[in-house]
Amino acid sequence: MNVEYSLPNPRDEIERQIAVxxxxxxxxxxxxxxxxxxxLATAPFVLSQFKKLRAALGATKVRVAILRSFTxxxxxxxxxxxxxxxxxxxxxxxxxxxxxxxxxxDGSSGLYQFRPEIVMLAVQTRDLVPELWNDYSRLNAxxxxxxxxxxxxxxxxxxxxxxxxxxxxxxxxxxELPMFPSQGVFDLQSGYGQLATIRELNECICACAREHNxxxxxxxxxxxxxxxxxxxxxxxxxxxxxxxxSANCLIHQVNEWMRFIQPLSGRICKALVMDLDxxxxxxxxxxxxxxGIALGSEYPGSAYLDFQRSILDLYHRGVILAVCSKNNERxxxxxxxxxxxxxxxxxxFGAIRINWKEKAHNLSEIAAELNxxxxxxxxxxxxxxxxxxxRLALPEVYVIQLPSDPARxxxxxxxxxxxxxxxxxxxxxxxxxxxxxxxRRQELKNNTGSLEEFYRSLRQRVVFADVSSKTxxxxxxxxxxxxxxxxxTRRYREQDIVAMLARPEFRIITISVSDRFGxxxxxxxxxxxxxGPACEIDTLLLSCRVIGRTIETALLAHLIQQARxxxxxxxxGWFLPTARNAPASDFYPSHxxxxxxxxxxxxxxxxxxxxxxxxxxxxxxxxxxxxxxxEHSYD
Amino acid sequence: MIDRIRRLAxxxxxxxxxxxxxxxxxxxxxxxxxxxxxxxxxxIEQEFQIQLEPEDPERMKTIxxxxxxxxxKLASRA
Numbered sequence: 001m002n003v004e005y006s007l008p009n010p011r012d013e014i015e016r017q018i019a020v021x022x023x024x025x026x027x028x029x030x031x032x033x034x035x036x037x038x039x040l041a042t043a044p045f046v047l048s049q050f051k052k053l054r055a056a057l058g059a060t061k062v063r064v065a066i067l068r069s070f071t072x073x074x075x076x077x078x079x080x081x082x083x084x085x086x087x088x089x090x091x092x093x094x095x096x097x098x099x100x101x102x103x104x105x106d107g108s109s110g111l112y113q114f115r116p117e118i119v120m121l122a123v124q125t126r127d128l129v130p131e132l133w134n135d136y137s138r139l140n141a142x143x144x145x146x147x148x149x150x151x152x153x154x155x156x157x158x159x160x161x162x163x164x165x166x167x168x169x170x171x172x173x174x175x176e177l178p179m180f181p182s183q184g185v186f187d188l189q190s191g192y193g194q195l196a197t198i199r200e201l202n203e204c205i206c207a208c209a210r211e212h213n214x215x216x217x218x219x220x221x222x223x224x225x226x227x228x229x230x231x232x233x234x235x236x237x238x239x240x241x242x243x244x245x246s247a248n249c250l251i252h253q254v255n256e257w258m259r260f261i262q263p264l265s266g267r268i269c270k271a272l273v274m275d276l277d278x279x280x281x282x283x284x285x286x287x288x289x290x291x292g293i294a295l296g297s298e299y300p301g302s303a304y305l306d307f308q309r310s311i312l313d314l315y316h317r318g319v320i321l322a323v324c325s326k327n328n329e330r331x332x333x334x335x336x337x338x339x340x341x342x343x344x345x346x347x348x349f350g351a352i353r354i355n356w357k358e359k360a361h362n363l364s365e366i367a368a369e370l371n372x373x374x375x376x377x378x379x380x381x382x383x384x385x386x387x388x389x390x391r392l393a394l395p396e397v398y399v400i401q402l403p404s405d406p407a408r409x410x411x412x413x414x415x416x417x418x419x420x421x422x423x424x425x426x427x428x429x430x431x432x433x434x435x436x437x438x439x440r441r442q443e444l445k446n447n448t449g450s451l452e453e454f455y456r457s458l459r460q461r462v463v464f465a466d467v468s469s470k471t472x473x474x475x476x477x478x479x480x481x482x483x484x485x486x487x488x489t490r491r492y493r494e495q496d497i498v499a500m501l502a503r504p505e506f507r508i509i510t511i512s513v514s515d516r517f518g519x520x521x522x523x524x525x526x527x528x529x530x531x532g533p534a535c536e537i538d539t540l541l542l543s544c545r546v547i548g549r550t551i552e553t554a555l556l557a558h559l560i561q562q563a564r565x566x567x568x569x570x571x572x573g574w575f576l577p578t579a580r581n582a583p584a585s586d587f588y589p590s591h592x593x594x595x596x597x598x599x600x601x602x603x604x605x606x607x608x609x610x611x612x613x614x615x616x617x618x619x620x621x622x623x624x625x626x627x628x629x630x631e632h633s634y635d
Numbered sequence: 636m637i638d639r640i641r642r643l644a645x646x647x648x649x650x651x652x653x654x655x656x657x658x659x660x661x662x663x664x665x666x667x668x669x670x671x672x673x674x675x676x677x678x679i680e681q682e683f684q685i686q687l688e689p690e691d692p693e694r695m696k697t698i699x700x701x702x703x704x705x706x707x708k709l710a711s712r713a
Contacts, residue, residue, distance in 0.1 A: 040678040044649040074674050236688060241673055247680035 014049055023056040024395035027087065032391075034085040038251045040074060043081035050084035057087055058579065062265045064257075065093040065116035065168075067100035069127035071243040078254045086258065086267050086417070097242070098127065104158045107165060116168045118264050120218075120257060121158075124244065125175040125198060128154075136182040136194040144192050152204045159208045159215055167495045171260045172209065173220040174202040179229045213472070213494035216260060216422060227252045255417070262417040266480050266491065269378035269398055269418040271320035271350070271370055272311065273363060276332055278382040280308060280344065282406060285331050296341045303406035308343040310410035314419050315348055320370055320435055322351040324362045324379065329354040350435030359386055360393035370435065371544030373483065373580060378418055423473040423494075437517040438545060455550055455619040458515045462551060464558050465625035467508040472497055474522045475510060478541060483580040485552065486541040487573060487587060488602075505530045506538075507562070511555055513546050520545060524552075526559060535563040537573030540587075547583060550617040556591055557616040558624075564609050571609055576602035637702045640679070644698060647671065647678055657699040679705060685712060 010033050017026035030053070034046050053059070062083070066072050076092050083090040093114040095103045100123055103111040111119070126133040129151050132144070139147070155172075162170055181187035181194040188195065202221070209217040224232045227249055234246035245253055262268055277284045281304050282294025294301040315321055321344070325332060332354045336346050346352065351369045353362035359379075367374045375396035381387050382402040391399050400412050413419060441458070467475050476494040483489070492500075500506040511524030523546045527539040537559065542552055563571050575588055588605035589595070592612050597604040607614075616622060637657050644659070645652040648666040661667040667675075672695075676687050679701070685708040687695075695701045 039681050040674045041643050041646040041682065044646060048649060071673075073670050074677050077674070234686075236686065240688070243673070247677040248684075250677065 011045060018049065018052050023053050025392070027053050027057055028391050028395040031085040034081055038078065038082065038254075040077060040250075043077040046081040046084055047077065050081075050089070054084075054087075054089045059084075059087045059089040060265050060267055061089045061091070062118065062261065063091045063093070063114065063116045064261065065095065065111055065114055065119045066122060067095040067103050067111065067119060068122040069098045069100060069124050070122070070238075071097075071241055072122065074243065075245075075250055075254055078250055079257060082251075082254050082258050083261060086262060088261065088265050088267055090261075101154070101158060104162045104165075112166060116166070118169045118171065118261060119162070119166070121170060121172040122220075123173060123175075125177075128175065129198075129201070132194065132197055133178065136197075141192050144197055148197060148200060151201055155201070155204055156208060159212060163212045163215060163495070167214075167493065167499065169214045169216065169260075169264050169493065169495075170212075171216045171218050171257070172205050173218050174205050174222075176221050176224055179233075213498060218256060218260065223252065223256050259415065259417045259420045260422070263420045263422050267418070268420065269319070270372050270376040270481070271322055271366075271378065272314055272413075272419070273322040273324045273351075273366055273377055273379045274311070275381040275383065275386065276323065276325040276327055276335075276354070278406075279325075279380060279402065279409075280304060280311075280342075281335065281339075285335055286328055290331070290335050290339055293335065293339075295339060300406050301341070303409060305341060305343065307406065307409040307413075310413045312343050312348070314413060317419065317421055317424065319419055320350045320372075321348050322353075322366045322370065323349055324353045324359050324366060326356055326359070327354050350438070358389070358393070360390050363390065363394055363397060371484065371547070380412070423477060435545075441515075441517055452619070455617065458517075458549065458619075459621075460513060460515045460549065460551070460619065461621045461623065462554050463512040463623045463625060464555075465510050465512070467497065467501070467510055471510050471522060475508060475525050478522070478525050478543065479539060482541040482543060483578070484544050484583045485547050485587075486539075486578075486581050487537065487584050488539055488576045489578050489581060490539050492539075500527065509558070511542070511551065513549075513551055524555060526555060528559060528563075530566065530568065533568055534570040534572055535559070535566075535568050537571070540573065550620065552587060553591065553617050554620045554622065557614055558622070560607070560609065560614050569609050570606055572596065572604060572606040574602050574604050636706055637699065639682075640698055640702045640705065643678055643682060644675060644701075647675055655698060657702070658697050660697040675701070683709060685709060 010029065014026050014029045014033065017023075017029060026049070030046060030049055034042065050059075064079070066076075072094060076094065080090045080092060093110065093116060095111055100121060103109045129147055131139060131147050136144075159170065159172065175198050177195055177198055183190060183194065187193035206217045209215045231246060232249050233244055237246070238244040274280060277286075280295075282300045283292060285293050295304050296302065297305070311321065323336075333346070336342060336344070351366045353366060355362070359381075363377060363379060364374065367377055373396070374394050375398075378398040378400060379387075379390055380400040380402060381390075384401060387399050387401040390397055398418055400416075402409055402412060465471070472494055476492055476497050479490065479492040497508065500508060507528045507530075509526045510522045511526070512522050513520045513524075520543075523543040525539060525541055526537065529536045529538050540555070542555070560571060573588065573593075575585065577585065591607075592614060593605035593607045595603055596606045641655045641657070642652055644667075645655050648655075648664060648671065650664070650666070655664070661672065676695075680686060683705055685705065687704060687708065695704050
């Protein structure tokens, strides 16, 4: 049992890297250490090291509250360590035992005092509806109906009350199904089976999630099923200390929470960059040729096909795909274009680097070409050395080292929290086409003479529209994800936007752009607040896809025109610098704004609406859409 | 066995291993409260793939007791 390791102790190595100030590298090692040894014994070490790193790394701070009907305390250090491995600095509040209802219904409860950003509602079937769990065989149809009715009312009341009281996101567990229904196999044959009844309550939870902004359902029963119902439960600990989950499965609960916490904290990867040989297909095309590589309906080719299927699913979720591979370009492109069983084709990729350069070099180029930071990239490769080299050279990149068995490849992507999204807009679905047309735009830019000529040749059309119920989630998503052309980097959730709509001084405008190459969808947001004779720009952001095409100038002209038409005299706005928004730094001065105040966190700029001039770029066609949905009267 | 339990307890309580001896108990280790006792049991269960009864802290007062209990469980499993 006693194994002695001759390799350098990973803990010592992490502490050494911190001591010499290589924080990003130390964080990468810490994350790998946690991935390899997640547990209650390692969590304190991970947390104590992360404490030294979090400030230097600019870790995201998140406040999570757990409302529960069972013991969750041992899950807390595990959750905080898992979050730390993803650069999230988690503060956790645990609600009183089985007092989830009081916590939500009492406006002065510890829950609301904690001011959480994310709330987990973890209630077990046997606690919410003990009759259905324990006494199902003894109930008649009317009694079952009564229980379901009462539970539905309670759930709706709790979720509705919470939504009205707090702006936090709510993640509600669904209810667990019994391992063996009380009526045995007859359960599914009977008119009102135990399983069907509990599923009906689960449908109610999912319906609440669909009806309310910022409410999400966590499929607790599916989580148990994935890990094996027999292994999940620990009946002894449930009876002794009210902990229903076995020691081995605690980490699975924590990882499931992370699938929500990561997208809700913006700690996700926007792009997946992949290797080719032994990653998308089996074998090396340079040696075995296009006919020799493994890809098709038989093993191991079927495993690679399944991996491509899981990548294609991410593509449809809005994850940008890119290739970074050491091959002869002609041979590799031949496979991408012509292999009959390939699911991924050149048009699926936003950037392609097939050459013999260092992968870290190519990854930096890909990040620049896609206009995202290196920390928005995930990189997947089968080759241990390549993975290690990337980890060393670019510690911000999230590296996925594939397991040796290709049949297990797709599991590294499916369920991975960095690819989880909680809303899917049309823009997500189409993102990758945008990147493909972007490549063609770049070609045009290289072929036209003057910039103005280029702008004209794009034939851009811009639509300014008031936010509507349909565009609400896209607006919130853009404030969450836009880093570069973002003047204030204020992050808002859907429920925050809804709250603004209730206030007449707020205006929220979306910007959609199309051009001769295609429709980019909604790519920008402006939020303004009227106060006396002045209009303040609270938020002004543009997706990196349309930076450098004078869209920002048109947007500003629109805001100026609108503010003038409301009889205001002054337009003002803050520029709050971050590590990422340098592209927006000279936006105000270059558009005739004057500096009015400078403070440590940023600078305030203003524009005199009565005397200063600003015009729409003449090469952009403008359209305005006033929305009837959510409209206020501004008298 | 005792050393493995000592290291595990040291990790869990975030203390240097030297601070923990076979006779250490919740009486002389401040961090060893009832919640950490549960965490210790869970960490051991995960490490050794066994099941311990948490309702019986009397039988696992010291590091030595815990190690004996683990050895007993491992032996009865084999």
